[in-house]
Amino acid sequence: MAELRRGGIVALLDGQQMDGQQMDGQQPAHRHAALVIAAEMLEQPALATLLAANNAGQGGTGRGIRLVVTAERANALVRRGLVPAPAAATAADDSHRLLALSGALAAEAIRQIADPTVEPVAWLAAGIVPVADVAPALCQGAIELTKLARLLPAALIVLVPHSALERWVDPAFRLEAADLPAFRRNAAANLRRVGSAPVPLDGAESCEIVAFRPSDGGKEHLAIVIGRPDTSQPVLVRLHSECYTGDLLGSLRCDCGPQLRGAIAAIEKAGSGVLLYLAQEGRGIGLVNKLRAYRLQDAGADTLDANLQLGYGADERLYEPAAEMLRQLGVGAVRLLTNNPEKVAGLAQCGIAVIERVPHVFQANDHNERYLSTKAIRFGHMF
Ligand SMILES: Nc1nc2c(ncn2[C@@H]2O[C@H](COP(=O)(O)OP(=O)(O)OP(=O)(O)O)[C@@H](O)[C@H]2O)c(=O)[nH]1
Numbered sequence: 001m002a003e004l005r006r007g008g009i010v011a012l013l014d015g016q017q018m019d020g021q022q023m024d025g026q027q028p029a030h031r032h033a034a035l036v037i038a039a040e041m042l043e044q045p046a047l048a049t050l051l052a053a054n055n056a057g058q059g060g061t062g063r064g065i066r067l068v069v070t071a072e073r074a075n076a077l078v079r080r081g082l083v084p085a086p087a088a089a090t091a092a093d094d095s096h097r098l099l100a101l102s103g104a105l106a107a108e109a110i111r112q113i114a115d116p117t118v119e120p121v122a123w124l125a126a127g128i129v130p131v132a133d134v135a136p137a138l139c140q141g142a143i144e145l146t147k148l149a150r151l152l153p154a155a156l157i158v159l160v161p162h163s164a165l166e167r168w169v170d171p172a173f174r175l176e177a178a179d180l181p182a183f184r185r186n187a188a189a190n191l192r193r194v195g196s197a198p199v200p201l202d203g204a205e206s207c208e209i210v211a212f213r214p215s216d217g218g219k220e221h222l223a224i225v226i227g228r229p230d231t232s233q234p235v236l237v238r239l240h241s242e243c244y245t246g247d248l249l250g251s252l253r254c255d256c257g258p259q260l261r262g263a264i265a266a267i268e269k270a271g272s273g274v275l276l277y278l279a280q281e282g283r284g285i286g287l288v289n290k291l292r293a294y295r296l297q298d299a300g301a302d303t304l305d306a307n308l309q310l311g312y313g314a315d316e317r318l319y320e321p322a323a324e325m326l327r328q329l330g331v332g333a334v335r336l337l338t339n340n341p342e343k344v345a346g347l348a349q350c351g352i353a354v355i356e357r358v359p360h361v362f363q364a365n366d367h368n369e370r371y372l373s374t375k376a377i378r379f380g381h382m383f
């Protein structure tokens with residue numbers, strides 16, 4: 001992930017397929033792997049490297065550079081006339097679309113194609129053609145990688161023979177596409193308790209903060225344990241997804257600040273409980289994408305559609321980290337402070353008994369009224 005976030009190349013291998021065909025009877029040396037760069041991080045030198053890797057004279061396939069984007073993003077580009085509509089046959093998989101890029105496009109132009117918050121310049125239209133000549137597993141894998149890195153879901157792909165891989169990619173940055181779903185699940189489930197300390201809070205002086213680190217090296221989740229919860233009984237618990245803008249800065253665009261402080265006050269009043277402060281900023285899309293989503297909301301989309309326009313799901317949060325933290329704290333049954341039915345279902349699915357839902361509603365303001373009504377109407381929040 002760090003390599004993608006710094007604009008480097010990673011290689012995706014597809015054990016099942018070769019050039020979109022079964023590899024039966026083919027020599028492994030003839031199989032192709034995808035060199036992948038996150039479109040958002042593309043700079044001119046990395047683009048030059050991809051062009052060189054593609055060059056048949058240097059052992060490449062000579063097929064050209066591909067950009068894989070989500071279907072949502074591709075449709076928006078088609079609507080704007082920047083990309084011709086794909087023939088039905090090119091949509092090999094409904095979740096993504098593959099575009100062939102002219103070698104003349106500059107890195108900046110390619111970054112613009114990936115980003116729904118910038119107005120692409122007209123000349124982008126030249127040299128982008130829908131195609132379907134990379135195995136769907138590699139395309140989906142490339143999109144999944146960019147999402148795991150919390151970048152815009154768009155990636156450049158160049159196919160190279162396996163025999164040429166070592167020339168372009170460090171062995172540490174090679175992955176099997178088929179391993180990605182398990183990677184995401186395992187990173188969520190494998191948490192190590194890495195540090196803890198008493199931290200008296202204003203309004204909850206008996207408090208200990210316990211940090212849990214995911215196995216993919218991602219950002220730590222925190223358990224804020226108030227009082228001494230009796231784990232033989234259902235514990236009052238709040239799952240709070242990190243919100244830098246609301247929690248720290250007091251942003252009025254959401255209800256996170258009052259919900260955070262309100263949860264600490266409610267748990268203190270009840271005598272004990274746990275607040276999980278989850279590193280799932282922006283419903284799991286990350287802070288930068290949340291800022292982009294705000295911009296799309298200012299242009300008319302609601303909070304759900306803005307995520308879709310970015311190419312993310314409406315809510316990308318997994319509940320396995322929360323369930324695992326509770327298990328490691330000895331908590332098996334909870335009274336959950338939330339208005340979100342997904343949180344109740346998600347936690348229960350991960351093996352924690354949700355004995356009761358405790359409403360967690362705060363006063364709306366002029367800036368978050370629309371956000372809250374979208375939560376009620378489209379996400380089913382119970383206010
Ligand atoms: N993508 C996106 N995320 C947002 C937006 N506004 C707030 N968020 C994030 O949404 C999350 C809100 O999390 P919570 O308050 O824990 O959850 P909830 O789904 O509102 O459910 P409750 O338990 O009822 O509060 C935080 O991570 C915020 O950063 C937005 O417009 N777009």
Ligand SMILES: [Zn+2]
Pocket residue numbers: 243245246247254255256257
């Ligand atoms: Zn917020």
